[in-house]
Amino acid sequence: xxxxxxxxxxxxxxxxxxxxxxxxxxxRAHHTGDKRFxxxxxxxxTVYKNAMFKHMRTHTGERPxxxxxxxxxASSYSTMDSHKKRHTGERPxxxxxxxxxxxxxxxxxxxMVLHTGEKQYKCSLCDFSxxxxxxxxxHLVKxxxxxxHxxxxxxxxxxxxxxxxxxxxLHTGIKPxxxxxxxxSATLKKYLVQHxxxxxxxxxxxxxxxxxxxxxxxxxxxxxxxxxxxEKTAQT
Numbered sequence: 001x002x003x004x005x006x007x008x009x010x011x012x013x014x015x016x017x018x019x020x021x022x023x024x025x026x027x028r029a030h031h032t033g034d035k036r037f038x039x040x041x042x043x044x045x046t047v048y049k050n051a052m053f054k055h056m057r058t059h060t061g062e063r064p065x066x067x068x069x070x071x072x073x074a075s076s077y078s079t080m081d082s083h084k085k086r087h088t089g090e091r092p093x094x095x096x097x098x099x100x101x102x103x104x105x106x107x108x109x110x111x112m113v114l115h116t117g118e119k120q121y122k123c124s125l126c127d128f129s130x131x132x133x134x135x136x137x138x139h140l141v142k143x144x145x146x147x148x149h150x151x152x153x154x155x156x157x158x159x160x161x162x163x164x165x166x167x168x169x170l171h172t173g174i175k176p177x178x179x180x181x182x183x184x185s186a187t188l189k190k191y192l193v194q195h196x197x198x199x200x201x202x203x204x205x206x207x208x209x210x211x212x213x214x215x216x217x218x219x220x221x222x223x224x225x226x227x228x229x230x231e232k233t234a235q236t
Contacts, residue, residue, distance in 0.1 A: 010026060037051070039055055057075040081104075093108040094108075113131050114131070123136060123139055125143050146159060149164040151168060154171070174187065179196060202215065212227075
């Protein structure tokens with residue numbers, strides 16, 4: 001029977017599990033440091049052999065999981081499972097504080113941090129701080145100018161892995177985000193959001209120097225550079 005009880009608790013961090021084996025897995029992964037499987041390509045280490053197999057696909061480019069509704073392929077079952085929810089619209093994970101719904105549990109966990117506002121990851125070179133370590137890692141590269149993430153199709157380079165993943169999607173030609181008011185479709189959700197501004201009279205982005213308003217954040221940046229660049233220089 002599924003009672004929902006989680007009697008096994010981690011003495012280090014308070015994590016609770018329904019099964020003793022799950023608690024042992026958690027302890028090995030987060031508290032013992034016993035990561036005996038190492039990638040010979042990049043030095044990545046993990047507790048689990050299966051995790052190493054998944055990791056190696058990042059080097060080989062293997063994507064054995066195929067979507068039966070579109071051309072999308074994935075390197076792991078969990079990634080494919082998340083993708084398929086785009087076709088169904090299913091969002092089973094709900095935030096109890098604000099009602100936000102997520103397709104996968106990991107997205108909900110990341111969302112919950114937004115309610116605390118805690119930015120525990122601090123940059124040692126400036127005042128920047130971040131909620132997530134990945135955000136700090138991406139920020140730190142700005143100090144070095146390094147762009148380690150390379151697109152093998154066109155040679156595009158970026159400091160952020162997330163930016164590279166978005167860029168790579170442009171090469172696939174797949175446009176899963178559809179406008180409900182016209183025939184427009186987009187590779188990335190942010191492009192659809194930008195497009196939908198054309199159908200709305202809202203202009204939420206305002207220039208604090210002259211009151212100019214626009215539907216797009218990018219347009220505001222261009223306005224500031226074109227119209228107020230001399231004023232900003234004089235103020236500094």
